[in-house]
Amino acid sequence: MEKKPFERPFIKKLQAGMPSKFGMKSMTEPITHIDDIPVSEIIADYGSPVYVLSEKTIRDQFKKAKHAFTTRYPKVQFAWSYKTNYLDAVCRIFHQEGSWAEVVSGFEYDKALQNGVKGSQIIFNGPAKTDEELKKAIDNDSLIHIDHFDEMYAIIAISENSEKRPKVAIRVNMDTGIYPMWDRFGFNYESGDAWDAINRIMVNEKLDLVGLHAHIGTYMFSAGSYKIAAGKLADLAYGIERKYGVNIKYIDVGGGFASQNTLKGAYYPGSDTTPSFDEYAEAISSALLNSQINPRNLPTLILETGRALIDDAGYLLGTVIANKRLSSGNRATIVDVGVNLLFTSFWYEHEVYPAAPVSEHMEETTIFGPLCMNIDVIRDAIAFPLLKKGDHFVIKRIGAYNMTQWMQFITLRPNVVLTGTDGKVHLIRKQEHMDLIRQQEVIPGHLK
């Protein structure tokens, strides 16, 4: 006779409380498949933990964002934010969809070139570009977004010995009504620094001022702030048109659109509070179209959206290592995914789902990672199903930043796979191994 499935015995104290109309559905629905591929099969083939990216979700999200903007504004160009996820396979999907590259270091710049992006379609942001990197960007006709006067004068100095005319934009920081205001990057709008930078570029005959850029912050819940930012950039563009008779070719409103993850301490879940692409698009497009800019010379709108395009496509699959009780009597579950692989767990309440059907019983659980570090907490006090040692789980919405800010710390980084639109699973980054780490180390002679 076949035995019944075993669930660990469980007892929970019932707490009486005020009924709430905001009561949320208990999270017991498992994620058993990703793009019709069984989670158990992916773990069997590629180990645990393993990152999974869905090509279909990436393309769908991109199309949704593109549609929101192109239906409202005539000239739109996306530039894939490399720092959000620079695995080559991911970048190439975005480039296939028509995205340019937005990079913030020489390393990312070279990666974009190696992914076949034309130099003229690379936006070079960041506060720390070396002279060699700037020279390369100038030679390749890339769009250099100037962060400070020292960089501007470095570009002018390089251009004196170059036949190329550098194509530059200035990064503008401004008050958009949000706190804290990001003012460490670029030139300030309100203080007049931005105009000072514009005037110095315009009177210098070596540089072409082609764009204006702002990146007002990250995880912006307010579409209205983008409206203010786009409006201020449009004012600058109109001022340049009037003063110098030059039409700015593009306005770049940066990135910062929120995904649907829930920030720690947030009262409502991110899925209820995050603005849609349509709301962001409406705010930005209306600010540009309603500005003083001559409609016949409307600048291209560039978007450096990262997180909102890739977060939903990423999953992190893992396995329960052990269950224990803390001194308070609360349940603790130890899993094989640590904060070294899930950097975003420091600021998100990540959604964790069982990978197989479970009963409706949930227990308040703290999920700890495998690192021998007190900070290694994936979720604190989550209502979690009664998973046993060896059971698998799926952490949802982790595609942004985790595959660039991950750390080789105590453990090695695992495989990353892509569920392709061809229905197959593709390995896109191999798990690290001891030799890879040790080959970078050098042992001095007297220690051999």
Added chain:
Amino acid sequence: MRIKKNIAISDSGFVFNPTTGDSYSMNRIGRQILDYLREGNTLEEIKPRMTEEYDVDEASFEKYYFDFLSMLRQFELLDEKNED
């Protein structure tokens, strides 16, 4: 190990402690173990029955059994003064 005599347990896994007024809910396996304990069974008697009925090995069952007992103790549902 015994359950306090005045504890009420319903078939659906609902537990009521009239001394404190607290209520608890259990899953099916929890209720089954509690029933065995009320009947005065020991771990050595419960273990073979559960491993026979469910897909669980003895070591794993024992681990979950003691974890469950620690929760009963935490909720003061065990009668530890009148231990055999």
